[in-house]
Amino acid sequence: MLTGFNTDIEYGGTTYHVQTEDRGGKNPLIESLIYVGGEILASRRTEYRNLLEAGADENAIRILMERQHRAIVEAIRSGRIDLLTQPAASDEGDTTVVARSPLAASAGKVESSRSLDEVIAQWLEEQRRGVTLKVQVEGADRLLAGQPFAVTVKTLNQDAGHGVPAQVEIRFVSTATKPMVLANGSTDASGVFKAGGTLPPLDKGTGILVVTARAGNSVAEAKFLVSKA
The missing domain is CATH 2.60.40.730 (SOR catalytic domain)
Known part of the structure; x- marks a missing residue:
């Protein structure tokens, strides 16, 4: 089990706390929780069993964990809270989201060409097929x-x-x-x-x-x- 990440982000007068951890064990997945005022606003979970079966090492999993954490942090900093509360795409990367609060509805939006799910799914696909x-x-x-x-x-x-x-x-x-x-x-x-x-x-x-x-x-x-x- 790898050491996780914790980051506080201020946006629009609200403090968001992002916590990302490697759950490891029998159900290998990376979980990110987004808190506001001690309550969970949303969560992201990315399974990586397929990466382990493909021979991914600890460093590859650490990079995936850091990428998921940074993508969430940047989404908040850019005002794209909607990326964290919208339903996630159901594919092999299986990144899930659970919305806990309507706070995101009041957040401003900044144009983005790719959703958080697309960013992470792209990374998973690259790891499966290998990257030059x-x-x-x-x-x-x-x-x-x-x-x-x-x-x-x-x-x-x-x-x-x-x-x-x-x-x-x-x-x-x-x-x-x-x-x-x-x-x-x-x-x-x-x-x-x-x-x-x-x-x-x-x-x-x-x-x-x-x-x-x-x-x-x-x-x-x-x-x-x-x-x-």
Whole structure:
């Protein structure tokens, strides 16, 4: 059973608390509960038994859990409470919703091209068939040793072109020193990861910034030269 997520979001004068947990056990599913004033407004449940049967590892389930949690948080921040209270699509991803309160009816709406169910169902389908990952990096055109850097990493489905969540690691590799991890973590639900800091000094040899992204069994990598200051 994986460690869950808890987030408080303020919207329209109301505080929403989102709690997402891995239920695991004999009935593997990820459950998200949305609270208002201590009462449950809605819930989301996504079964993942089929992913386990297909060989998905713990990291894949963790990414699914984080994606569901972030999708709900972003829906609330965007005023799309209706996405959480409308009936869910009944498909293999089987994401269910239980509305507990009429509060959502008063929330404003922001146009969105995809519902929360579609976002999660898409991820489930990609995990079932496998994803060819592609990584794009902004801000790595001119890297100087010993100087600050800031990059934005985007992880994409190479075939479909849209962002997918992934684990990202950024390393500094040099012919003169041991490899050094500068940043690591998960992208957001749209496949974006931002990192920054100061590059190690480089007195001799050649330096490379290596950005590695992993989603399921797919790995993508990008390398950038680090010049001497």
